[in-house]
Amino acid sequence: MDKAPVSFRINGKTWSGSVHPLKRLLDTIREDVGLTGTKEGCGEGECGACTVLLDGSPVMSCLVPTCQAEGKEVTTIEGLVRDGELHPMQDCFIQEGGAQCGICTPGMIMAAVAYANDPDSAEDMREALAGNLCRCTGYTRIYEAVRCAMEKMGDSGRSGKKDEGSRKKKAGAT
Amino acid sequence: MADHTEVTVEGRKVRIRSSESEPLPPYAPSVSVGHPVPRVDAVDKVTGRAVFSTDVRLPNMAHVRFVRSTRVHARVKSIDTAALSSIAGFLALVDPLEMVGKSLKDFLGRELPILTDEPRYFGEELLAVCAETESAARQAVRAIRVEYEDMPFTVDPEECVKAGRFVGGGWSRGKPGRPAVYERGDVAKGFASSDQIFERTYRTAWNVHASLEPHAAVASFENDRWTVWESTQGVFSVRDDLAALLAVPSRRIRVIGTYMGGGFGGKSGAGKYTFLAAYLSKKLARPVRAVQDRSEEFFSPYGRPPSIQKLKVGVRKDGRIMAIEQMGVHATGAYEFGAEWGSAENMLTEMYACDHVRTQSYAALTNTPPSCAMRAPGHAQGAFALEQMIDEIAHALSIDPVEIRLKNLPSRDPESGKTFAGPAGVHGMAECLKKGAELFAWRKKTSETKNDPATPVKRGIGVAAASWSAGGGPPASATLRLFSDGTAELAVGAADIGTGTRTVLAQIAAEETGLRVDDIRVINADTDQTSYTLPSYGSLTLASAGPAVRRASHACRRQILALAEDVLQAPAKSLTLADGKVTRPGSKKKPAESVAIAEFVSLSPSHEIFGRGDREGNPDVAIKAYAAQFAAVSVNVETGVVAIDEWIAVNESGRVVNPRTFESQQIGGVTMGLGMALTEDRVFDGGTGRPLNPNFADYKLPTIQVQPSNFIAVAVDRPTDANVIGAKGLGEPPIIPTAPALANAIHSATGVRIDTLPLSPKGILDALNRAKS
Numbered sequence: 001m002d003k004a005p006v007s008f009r010i011n012g013k014t015w016s017g018s019v020h021p022l023k024r025l026l027d028t029i030r031e032d033v034g035l036t037g038t039k040e041g042c043g044e045g046e047c048g049a050c051t052v053l054l055d056g057s058p059v060m061s062c063l064v065p066t067c068q069a070e071g072k073e074v075t076t077i078e079g080l081v082r083d084g085e086l087h088p089m090q091d092c093f094i095q096e097g098g099a100q101c102g103i104c105t106p107g108m109i110m111a112a113v114a115y116a117n118d119p120d121s122a123e124d125m126r127e128a129l130a131g132n133l134c135r136c137t138g139y140t141r142i143y144e145a146v147r148c149a150m151e152k153m154g155d156s157g158r159s160g161k162k163d164e165g166s167r168k169k170k171a172g173a174t
Numbered sequence: 175m176a177d178h179t180e181v182t183v184e185g186r187k188v189r190i191r192s193s194e195s196e197p198l199p200p201y202a203p204s205v206s207v208g209h210p211v212p213r214v215d216a217v218d219k220v221t222g223r224a225v226f227s228t229d230v231r232l233p234n235m236a237h238v239r240f241v242r243s244t245r246v247h248a249r250v251k252s253i254d255t256a257a258l259s260s261i262a263g264f265l266a267l268v269d270p271l272e273m274v275g276k277s278l279k280d281f282l283g284r285e286l287p288i289l290t291d292e293p294r295y296f297g298e299e300l301l302a303v304c305a306e307t308e309s310a311a312r313q314a315v316r317a318i319r320v321e322y323e324d325m326p327f328t329v330d331p332e333e334c335v336k337a338g339r340f341v342g343g344g345w346s347r348g349k350p351g352r353p354a355v356y357e358r359g360d361v362a363k364g365f366a367s368s369d370q371i372f373e374r375t376y377r378t379a380w381n382v383h384a385s386l387e388p389h390a391a392v393a394s395f396e397n398d399r400w401t402v403w404e405s406t407q408g409v410f411s412v413r414d415d416l417a418a419l420l421a422v423p424s425r426r427i428r429v430i431g432t433y434m435g436g437g438f439g440g441k442s443g444a445g446k447y448t449f450l451a452a453y454l455s456k457k458l459a460r461p462v463r464a465v466q467d468r469s470e471e472f473f474s475p476y477g478r479p480p481s482i483q484k485l486k487v488g489v490r491k492d493g494r495i496m497a498i499e500q501m502g503v504h505a506t507g508a509y510e511f512g513a514e515w516g517s518a519e520n521m522l523t524e525m526y527a528c529d530h531v532r533t534q535s536y537a538a539l540t541n542t543p544p545s546c547a548m549r550a551p552g553h554a555q556g557a558f559a560l561e562q563m564i565d566e567i568a569h570a571l572s573i574d575p576v577e578i579r580l581k582n583l584p585s586r587d588p589e590s591g592k593t594f595a596g597p598a599g600v601h602g603m604a605e606c607l608k609k610g611a612e613l614f615a616w617r618k619k620t621s622e623t624k625n626d627p628a629t630p631v632k633r634g635i636g637v638a639a640a641s642w643s644a645g646g647g648p649p650a651s652a653t654l655r656l657f658s659d660g661t662a663e664l665a666v667g668a669a670d671i672g673t674g675t676r677t678v679l680a681q682i683a684a685e686e687t688g689l690r691v692d693d694i695r696v697i698n699a700d701t702d703q704t705s706y707t708l709p710s711y712g713s714l715t716l717a718s719a720g721p722a723v724r725r726a727s728h729a730c731r732r733q734i735l736a737l738a739e740d741v742l743q744a745p746a747k748s749l750t751l752a753d754g755k756v757t758r759p760g761s762k763k764k765p766a767e768s769v770a771i772a773e774f775v776s777l778s779p780s781h782e783i784f785g786r787g788d789r790e791g792n793p794d795v796a797i798k799a800y801a802a803q804f805a806a807v808s809v810n811v812e813t814g815v816v817a818i819d820e821w822i823a824v825n826e827s828g829r830v831v832n833p834r835t836f837e838s839q840q841i842g843g844v845t846m847g848l849g850m851a852l853t854e855d856r857v858f859d860g861g862t863g864r865p866l867n868p869n870f871a872d873y874k875l876p877t878i879q880v881q882p883s884n885f886i887a888v889a890v891d892r893p894t895d896a897n898v899i900g901a902k903g904l905g906e907p908p909i910i911p912t913a914p915a916l917a918n919a920i921h922s923a924t925g926v927r928i929d930t931l932p933l934s935p936k937g938i939l940d941a942l943n944r945a946k947s
Contacts, residue, residue, distance in 0.1 A: 036229035037222015039435070041386040042468040046870035049386055077222035086220070094216040097834045100842065101672025102219030103226060103387040103435025130877045133870065135386050135436050136672040138845030139878040140885060141838055 008069040010035070011079025021067035025059075026050045028066045029076060037077040037106045041133065048132030051107035051114075052076050058114035060131070077106035080113065088152040089113050089145070098145030100136035108132045112146045116153055195790035198728055198898050201829075205752045206684040207899075208891075210834035211691055213677045215433075215670070224433045227405040230392040232461035236265055238450050239311040239464075241301040241318050242473060243293030246863030247327035247508070247541045250291040250300060250320055257317035258303075263310030265458060268302040268450065276419055278446065278475070278511070282347045286475060286511040286544055288419075288446050294327075294508035295541050296864050297473025302450045304462060329858040331505040331538035332482060341510050343502070343517035343535035353501075353534040356519055358588075364497025364530025368488025372567055376485065376559035377930040378518075378913075380505070380856035381478035381849075383548055384875055387435020388471050391444075393451035394461040400452050401428045404444070407437040407669050408709020409699045415444035416452055424701075427452075431699040437671040438846070439547035440476040442709045472543075472856060472868030479504045479516035479545035483559040488530075489567050493578045497530040498522050504555070506537040507544035513537035515547045520589075521556025521910075524798075525641055526564075527584035541863055547711065549846060550906035553642060554913070558931060561638035561914030566927065574620070575637050575918070576611050580604055587796030595645065595797040595896035602800035602826035603639055605890045610637070610824040613886060614804040623806075623922065630812040633819070634923025636805045640910035644827060644903030645797025645896055646717025648789040651705040652726040654683055656734075656783040660754050660772030661693045664726075667707035668719045669699040673905065674835030675715055679723045681831055682899060686727035687734065688751025688771055705786075713799065713903025716831065718789055720899040725787025733783045737774040742767060790898065797896045799827040801907040803844065805919040811942055814935030816852065816920060818882040825907055826890035829900035833889070840887035840908045847912025849876040855932050 007016040010033055017032050024043075029052065030036050041049030043062050050061040053075035054068075080087035089109050092098065099105040108129065115121060115128035122128035125146055134142060178189045218224035258264050270289040277285035289299050300320065305311035328334055342348030344356075365371055385405075392403045400420075404412050409429040417424045434441065447464035455462040466474065481504040488497040504516030519533040548554075564582075568575040583601050586593055594601070611617070616637070625632045652666045664683050670676045676696040684691045697703050707719060734756060735746040742749060742758040750757045756774065760766035775783050806820035823840045830836045853874035857866040867873045887908075893900025913931060921927050926941040 030229075031231070034231075035222070036225065036231070039226070039387070040228065041388075042870050044468065044869060044871070047386060047468075077220075081221060086217075090220040093220045094212055097210075097213065097216075097838055099213065099216055099219040100674070100838060101385075101387070101436045102215070102224050102433065103385075105219050106222045109220060126879045126881075130879050133386060133875050133877065135384055135438070135846065135875065136842045137838055138841035138843075138876075138885075139881045140841045141834075143878065143881070 006066055006070055008072050008074055010074040011076060019066050022065045024062050025064040025066050025069050026061035029061060029074070035076055035078050039103055039106055041104065048111060049104050049107040051110040051132065053110060053114055056114070056117065058111050077109060080109070087113065089116065089149040092145040092148035092152065096145035096148055097141040098137070104132060104134045108134060108142060112149065116146065116150045192791045198724065201893070201898060201900055203685045206681045206691055207831050209832070211677060211681055211832055213674055214680050214691065214696060215676055226387055226433045226435050227390045227392060227403040227431070228387055228465055230403045232392065232394055235392070235461040235463050236304050236306060236454070236458060237308040237311045237463050238302055238304045238447070238454055239315050240299045241303065241315050241320065243296060243298045243300055245293060245322045245324055246296045247294055247325040248322035249325065251323050252321045253301070254319035258314055261310060261314050261317055263306030264303070264314050265306065266304040266454060268454070276449065278444070280511050281514055284510045284513065286509050288449055295543050297470070297543065299446055304454050304458065327541035327863050329540050329542050329863045330860060331480065331503050331540050334538035334540050335503050335536050339539040340536045341513055341539065343504060343506065343513050343537035344519060345514055353536045354517070356523055356531070356533045359530035361497045361499045361530045361532040365488040368496040369491045370570065371486060371488045372563060372570070373486045374563060374566070374929055376483045376562065378481045378555040378558050379854065379931045380480040381548060381854045382472055382856055382873065383438040383440035383476055384471065385436030385438060385440060388466040388468060389441065389445050389447060389474065390465040391448040391451045392461060392463045393455040395456040395459065399426050399428065400455065401430065402448065402452055403430050404448055405434040405441060406431040407441045407671050407711050408443065409669065409701050410667055410706050411443040411709050412448060413701045416449065419444065419449045420452060428702045431669050434669060434671060437710070438549045439551060439711055442547065442711050468870065469868040472865055472873070475507070475512060475544035476546045477543065477856065478548035478551065478554070479506060481516060481518050481555040483518055483555070485559045485563055487563050487567065489571065491571065493567070493571055493573045493581050495526050495528045495582050498528050500533040502533065503536040503538055505540040505542050505545065508539050508541050509544055510537070510539065511544040512546050515545045515551045517552045518556030518559065519552070521553045522560055524587065524589050525560060526582040527588060542858055549843070550642065550910045553640065553906065553910045554847070554850060557638065557640055557910045558913045558917065561911060562917050562927065565636065565918040565921065576607050576616060579607055579639055590796055592794065592796040595793065595795045595894045597892070597895060600892070602798065602890065602892070603641055603802065605892070606800045606802035606824040606826050607639060609888065609890055610802045610804045610822050613888065614822045616804060619806065625923070631808050631810050632923040633806065633808050634919045634921065636915045636918030636922055638803055638911035638915035638918060640801040640907055641798045642713060642907045642910065643797065644713040644717060644799035644907065645792050646714040646903060647792045648718070650707040650718035650722045650789040652719060652722040652787050653705065654726040654730050654785045656687070656730055656771070656775045658772055658776040658781055660689070660770055660775070661695070662689055663695050663697060664723065665697045665704045666719050666723060667699065667704040668715050669710040671710050673715065673839055674832060675710065675719070678716055678831040678835060679719060682720055682723045683727045686724055687730050688754065688756065690754050693754065713905040713907065715903070716901050717897060717903050720831070720901055721897045722787045722789040724899050726785040727787070729785030729787060730783045733778060734771060734774045737777050738769065741769055793896055795896065797894065797902060799825065799902045799904065799907045801825045801911055803911040803915040805915045807916065807919040807923055809920055809923040809938065811924060814938035816933065816938070820884040821882040823887045823908055824890060825904060826892060827904040827907065828902035829893035830889045830891040831901055836889055836904060837887045839904045841885065843908025844912050845876050845881065847909040848880055848916070850909070850931065851913035851916045852880070852932050853934070
């Protein structure tokens with residue numbers, strides 16, 4: 001099959017180009033749009049390093065054909081900075097030490113932002129981030145970073161308590 | 175410090191006097207070192223701005239991919255490449271003939287060919303293709319037809335040993351068909367004087383580093399020089415490997431590895447892909463990118479080899495270890511390459527005081543990917559055996575598992591007989607065990623952990639400990655340039671593999687010079703811009719590069735102080751350097767006065783203040799880091815599922831330069847250990863020899879859901895006197911005690927010992943069933 005025109009919004013700007021409709025959105029973002037903040041860790045939807053938001057929902061962009069992004073809004077790690085200000089999730093990853101080598105960080109942050117924006121989208125934060133692998137941190141600082149950001153982003157009572165509760169519940173369960 | 179080293183130069187043995195290092199004032203950091211400074215590169219990492227090797231895109235870049243063997247052991251009979259000509263974008267094919275004599279070399283010089291027509295494991299590289307795009311390269315790989323003549327193989331290390339196909343493991347190159355033997359004392363005598371002898375066979379599984387960034391290189395050849403971006407732990411070793419493979423001088427190669435996505439021992443030198451990228455970039459006169467797929471990470475010469483360890487320990491009634499005898503087998507792959515990495519012996523020979531020790535290491539020449547160093551190579555495997563055995567002995571003799579370890583601590587390094595690095599009078603492992611026991615409430619839990627026979631969920635507790643040589647040492651050097659605006663550039667060769675090297679080194683420079691961490695730009699892991707250092711492996715980075723940075727910074731400090739004495743009219747020793755200023759304290763006559771460091775740089779004769787520091791030699795002592803871990807678990811004996819209720823990790827690695835990065839290393843190491851303990855298992859099918867789970871769906875890494883809900887990591891912050899910053903290494907120690915601590919806790923909960931990794935629900939149920947019948 002040949003290349004076909006495709007157009008979507010990415011980080012608030014319209015991008016139009018010509019790519020194979022089945023080209024992985026990950027590759028379109030990295031190679032055609034030219035944003036390399038989104039990483040490839042496994043290419044098979046298991047590690048979450050390539051997580052981006054598609055109309056606000058987290059997707060693993062290695063599993064999404066570019067044609068599915070047609071007319072939609074894609075948000076990548078580069079799109080979180082607004083008017084030169086870091087997103088609270090980015091601030092908290094810095095403050096809490098949520099990034100080590102940094103390769104999983106963009107995908108992890110995008111998954112965390114999606115969860116923070118909609119805490120009802122998962123049972124708890126651990127479930128929301130279970131599809132994002134990190135080989136360095138052991139996750140504790142990531143957990144704390146996301147909690148910190150959710151408090152900053154408001155809605156802290158609900159989501160904060162929810163995660164504290166699930167943490168305790170988990171500790172007791174076997 | 176040892177006053178000389180004996181070396182051989184042109185066949186002649188000579189003694190080289192150790193270089194004199196300037197004595198530095200005692201280290202009493204307060205301003206920056208010891209504080210949880212945020213990572214200096216955190217903004218780059220959270221914004222996606224950090225450029226990793228896999229992100230490097232150059233104009234006109236071509237892509238290389240390998241044709242890999244689909245057989246386990248075979249001779250290539252024919253290769254049909256006719257279809258290549260019809261593939262749009264196909265550029266080049268490289269075959270083994272073009273690569274004759276080109277091979278990777280391990281630490282003992284054993285070779286692994288770049289390409290071969292006699293593959294000895296599934297996935298071995300046969301051919302390389304290069305194309306305009308990655309997808310064209312994949313298409314080209316698929317278009318090539320290879321015909322094989324199959325040959326016999328085995329992926330079972332024990333079968334190999336039985337058939338005599340093995341070499342000695344460990345650090346000397348023995349004769350084929352002979353195990354490597356370590357011996358001190360006389361084990362027969364040791365067992366004769368023992369009251370009780372314990373024997374058990376332990377098995378550890380095949381692991382893989384699974385760095386989230388795969389192995390990757392981008393090479394560009396311009397102006398008769400190569401520039402190579404490599405995801406590596408050691409830019410200088412990649413440069414030196416490439417110089418040898420390309421047969422060119424080092425000056426013609428620049429390797430950049432500033433940002434890299436995890437290593438864990440698997441990215442210590444050039445890979446086959448690196449060489450192909452560099453080779454083809456010159457041949458095709460255009461940049462070439464070589465990035466491995468996730469599945470290829472499982473076929474390549476990376477990962478922790480599995481082990482089978484037969485262990486026999488003799489003890490006196492009072493718990494004193496009298497003799498240790500071990501026979502270890504590990505799968506090293508059919509090339510002998512990397513045979514040094516699977517041996518579990520060192521753990522057994524160095525942990526405890528014991529006069530009679532004998533170990534044998536068999537590196538089996540299996541038809542599997544060659545083995546590699548992986549976080550605490552050998553020790554993580556050895557600990558699974560030894561630290562469970564110690565637990566078993568403690569229970570049999572009714573001695574507390576913490577007490578029995580304290581009782582057997584060596585007062586000198588059992589292997590070398592050397593004294594331990596100071597301060598004297600305290601033992602790091604004892605401190606870890608005591609601190610951990612206290613935090614965990616070990617005694618209380620020991621007496622209170624009881625299980626109701628009626629409930630299927632059984633609670634248990636376990637402990638395990640570790641030691642690891644972590645003194646670092648030369649070669650390492652650093653340079654620091656102070657500019658007249660009060661900012662600076664610190665250049666060090668070391669890679670920051672995610673541990674926080676850049677940050678802690680900036681802290682050391684800030685502490686010494688009085689500059690703010692934020693004003694120091696760290697340039698690292700670039701062979702053009704930094705001086706030589708060893709790769710970031712073996713828990714040596716901070717203890718090697720840190721002292722060099724302090725020395726470089728101290729050289730700058732002296733220059734600042736010389737000018738400040740004149741400007742502030744006060745002796746150097748009365749001045750303090752902090753917050754970008756030099757301050758003379760106030761007195762009755764004169765109020766305090768501060769002058770910006772920038773001012774002194776402007777006044778300096780070269781308008782820049784420059785310092786270079788070389789790592790001093792180590793004193794002639796054994797320098798060890800220590801760890802102890804305590805686990806509380808709940809095991810469901812109906813499902814075999816283990817829940818971790820509490821985990822305490824204590825590490826003694828000398829001075830804590832940054833409590834945040836220190837804690838992160840601990841937690842990350844334990845979590846990798848939990849993967850090793852619970853789920854990580856590369857399976858090679860005995861019948862077909864093929865890897866059955868080369869992907870993250872079936873090779874399970876720990877996720878955030880595995881993280882223990884009550885997880886405390888603490889440091890014993892006790893500076894060593896072995897180097898001028900007082901720090902030791904921390905990379906490997908946290909992973910070593912994890913699997914045995916968990917196994918011991920499972921035993922405490924269920925009464926059964928699981929001697930095989932991973933500790934899967936099936937393994938636990940099988941063991942419970944065996945115990946019943």
